[in-house]
Amino acid sequence: MPVVRLAALHAPQLVEVLRSPSAKTPSELQAQVMMLAIASSSITHGPGGQPRRQANAYSSSGIDKVLGRPYPLPCSLVVVGVIIRTTNSAAAAAAAPVPSQHPQTPTPVPVALLARRLRASSGSMALTARQIAIVKSTAPIVRQHGRTITTTFYARMLAAHPELKNYFSLRNQQTGAQQAALADAVFAYAAHIDNLPKLTHAVERIAHKHVSLFIKPEQYAIVGRHLVGAFAEVLGPALTTEVKDAWVAAYGQLADVFIGREKQLYDAAGADWKSWRAFTIVKKARESDDVVSFYLEPKDGRALGRFLPGQYVSLQVPIPELDGLLQSRQFSLSTAPVDGMRQFRISVKREATIPGATRDELAEGRVPGLISNMLHDRYDVGDEVQLSAPCGEFFLDAPKPDTPVVLLSLGVGATPVLSILDSILLEEKATRPVSYIHGAARSDSVCFGDHIRSAAARHANLKPVLFAENVGRGHGEGRDYDFHGLMDLAKVRDELHLGDTDAQYYVCGPEEWMVETRRWLADKGVDQERIHLELFRTGDV
Known part of the structure; x- marks a missing residue:
């Protein structure tokens, strides 16, 4: 009997999910429930396939009682703090509660929002069936012209909004890694527009990265406008009004997914992490010939709370040679999380680079290891950097104590x-x-x-x-x-x-x-x- 894990839903919310008219088989219900992981801001998902917190279990008879009528699907539901996956283990439904490892507690959202997003995931609201078919049909074109489209997109957007340069790595722009990553993401969305649960992992990874950079909801409109503009510039007359409208709707749906998920992560991080937070370097320690650890304490003196082992922080510093342009990089936290911790530690490798780089070389992103080497060479005890809250979906997730x-x-x-x-x-x-x-x-x-x-x-x-x-x-x-x-x-x-x-x-x-x-x-x-x-x-x- 499949066990479908839902996220911290109160009974009325559970009713809305179970009454979804398009869930006719356990596998279809599984797909819809998995979609909640990326479509509902009340749900998170971890990479290890295990829940961090477990609340009540609903057996088939329990579901019947909630609904007030027999439920047609042979499945049980476990209400947990985090949606993970569907499993064939009936024992999971009766598992005892386990304490939460995750510091980010999901926040329930209104029933109407859950229901709307669930229906949208099956194409009945945000996109019409015709629009889904159109977007999917453009996947080969996106694959062929994706890099050109995304390169055009970044050029358009950063010219119109130079303040957004602070969000993007100069190096990734120069190497084309940023453009390639976006092209791959746009293609994946088009290819799987009719099966969005396949994108759960990618959406989770990107959402964490966005939160670590403090991406704002209103910035999605800017991205959407220039992305569609890049489509039009590259594809020309091939981008008909119908195709353009389908992509506008598709982008709007995806933006809603990210905004909802990121809001949950922002809320879970707490009031101390509403924006970049100033940290002071209190110690530098050499770990090997090319790796140095930086011990960082918040200037506000407040405790840092727990993170998940394996997560990272974004670190932001200005580039003096570029008039204070801000650049951010992600560094893994290299210590175990403990309650009441007052320090973070990151361990940074020196990279081979261009000695005596010119301003043009810096501005064009032609200098590898820019931030890592700046930390090695220019930052010492007493200096200040800006950090984000810990983020990332790579973390220890093996709650069974004997799991190797x-x-x-x-x-x-x-x-x-x-x-x-x-x-x-x-x-x-x-x-x-x-x-x-x-x-x-x-x-x-x-x-x-x-x-x-x-x-x-x-x-x-x-x-x-x-x-x-x-x-x-x-x-x-x-x-x-x-x-x-x-x-x-x-x-x-x-x-x-x-x-x-x-x-x-x-x-x-x-x-x-x-x-x-x-x-x-x-x-x-x-x-x-x-x-x-x-x-x-x-x-x-």
């Missing part, structure tokens, strides 16, 4: 997985099996190497494995590193817990390596939903 967790990282990809590792080791009666498999360029310069060795000596449940591409002088295998060479997962099969169907995998490093690692694990039978990737650039993988 496998952490895989390369280089500075260690930062978010270190937060996850330390969070696990702080758990009461920490006995969960944990494998930490890391690849470093050199055995004598491993990011957090001493910390990992010390943790392993104290916790029998932690199994660290180090692959070193180059071996330091006097270093020995089995003492300073485990394997010489690039990471090869075939050598550590026992540490991967491949036979455990509950094991969760957290992967962070260069994009190509992450994709290949995901493919390798999938080939060994690991479900995609148990493989979590973190990406340090715009877009998705």
Whole structure:
């Protein structure tokens, strides 16, 4: 019997959802409920497939009682704090309540809004069936001309609204990563306009990124106007009035989804995070030859609250050479969250860059590692930076205490997985099996190497494995590193817990390596939903 998890709905709201006339089968109900994850501002979803907080359970008979009549679908519903997925485990419906790990408590919204958005997700309100068909039919055109459209879009919008340059990475604009990411997103929306639940993960990732940059609801109208304008400029007469109207409606629906989801995240962050918050650097510590940790305290002196292990903050600084233009970058928090914490720590890698870059090179985004290297070279104890609230959908989500967790990282990809590792080791009666498999360029310069060795000596449940591409002088295998060479997962099969169907995998490093690692694990039978990737650039993988 499928179990459909809904998000913190009061009984009247549950009635509205269940009475949706288009839910005729369990799979259709599942699709509609999943759509709530991206269409309702009262619902969040986590990547690990487990709820953070569980409230009441409604069995089939319980649903009948709520509705006042027999419910035709053979399913049970579990009302939880977070919508996650549909599962075939009937036992989940009777599971005992578990405490919330998530600091962001969903806020219920009016019944009418939930019902409207649910109907809109099936195309009965926001878009007509004809408009859905039109938008979907344009997907091949969007794929062919997407980069040209998005490049035109950014040029138009930033010329009309130069103040928005503060929101966009100069480097991503120069490399085309920003344009490519938007083109991919627009194509995905067109291709799946009739099956929006497929976009849940992408929407969640983008919404968190937007919140970390303090994107405002009114800015969606600016984006929509210039995006449609870019369509018209690139496609010319091919963009008929009917096609244009369909895309205007489609964009409006998507904007509503993002605005609703982002409002929830803003509200959950609390009053201290309504805008950028000033932090002071109180300590700098070298973690390896090219990685330095920055310890940051809020200038207002207020406690920071908990975040989810693996999440990031956006850090914003002015560029003096560009008349104070603001630039933001995302950095993972590299410590475990604890109650009442007063500091954040980020760990930043120095990048190879252009020494003595000119103003033009800076303005055109031709300088890699601009913000990271500025932090290394120009920022010291006592200096001030601006931070966002912690965001991100890459975080520890394995509530069963005996679920194995496998952490895989390369280089500075260690930062978010270190937060996850330390969070696990702080758990009461920490006995969960944990494998930490890391690849470093050199055995004598491993990011957090001493910390990992010390943790392993104290916790029998932690199994660290180090692959070193180059071996330091006097270093020995089995003492300073485990394997010489690039990471090869075939050598550590026992540490991967491949036979455990509950094991969760957290992967962070260069994009190509992450994709290949995901493919390798999938080939060994690991479900995609148990493989979590973190990406340090715009877009998705």
